[in-house]
Each structure stands twice: as structure tokens, then as C-alpha cells.
Amino acid sequence: MTGENQYVSLTPQQEVALDSQAVPQMIQQHGGPHPDRRLQALIDQIGWRIVRTNPEIIETHPWDFEFSLLVDPQKVNAFALPGGQTFITDALFSQLNEVQIAGVIGHEIAHVVA
Ligand SMILES: [Zn+2]
Numbered sequence: 001m002t003g004e005n006q007y008v009s010l011t012p013q014q015e016v017a018l019d020s021q022a023v024p025q026m027i028q029q030h031g032g033p034h035p036d037r038r039l040q041a042l043i044d045q046i047g048w049r050i051v052r053t054n055p056e057i058i059e060t061h062p063w064d065f066e067f068s069l070l071v072d073p074q075k076v077n078a079f080a081l082p083g084g085q086t087f088i089t090d091a092l093f094s095q096l097n098e099v100q101i102a103g104v105i106g107h108e109i110a111h112v113v114a
Contacts, residue, residue: 050102
């Protein structure tokens with residue numbers, strides 16, 4: 001998509017393994033998991049709905065998707081690790097409606113897939 005070709009030598013399984021090493025630090029850097037489980041449930045619902053309605057994502061790639069709302073009230077951000085771990089900070093989440101959140105999560109899923 002950028003017009004550049006870059007060979008990535010990691011398999012999806014290796015990417016998933018790398019994620020599990022990086023996740024605890026990423027969560028800690030952003031204040032930990034959000035304590036409101038209803039808001040976390042909303043993130044799960046949106047993320048899995050995007051994945052489920054695009055079956056080619058799961059059929060062709062063994063990524064281990066997980067969607068996490070982080071407590072960070074200052075850093076407006078969302079990001080994803082190569083194996084499918086996807087995060088959004090409360091600083092961003094709290095400014096968005098559900099459709100906008102879906103746009104952000106979909107963007108992050110695209111980073112994982114592409
Ligand atoms: Zn991006």
C-alpha cells in the first residue's frame with residue numbers, strides 16, 4: 001500500500017508469541033486495565049463484531065485478537081501489536097461515540113492484518 005516492499009520474516013505464530021511478551025508492559029505504561037467492566041465489554045463487543053463480520057480475517061490468519069480499554073486519562077491513543085493485541089486509552093475512548101470507536105478499532109485491526 002505504501003509502494004514499498006518489505007519482507008517480514010515473522011510467522012503469525014511468532015507475532016502472537018512476541019505480543020504476549022510485550023503486553024504486560026504496554027498495559028502498565030497506560031495505567032492498567034480500565035476498572036469499568038461494562039466499558040471493557042463494549043470494546044470487546046465492537047472489536048469482535050468487526051472480526052466476525054470479516055471472516056477472512058480469522059480464516060486466513062491465526063491471530064489472537066484481544067481488545068483492551070486502558071485507564072490512561074491523558075494520552076489520546078490506540079495501538080495494536082503484531083499478533084492482534086489491540087488497545088485504546090480512556091483519553092481517546094471517552095471522546096468518541098460507538099461508531100467512532102468502531103472506526104478506531106477497525107483501523108487497529110487493519111494494522112494487525114496488513
Ligand atoms: Zn494507524
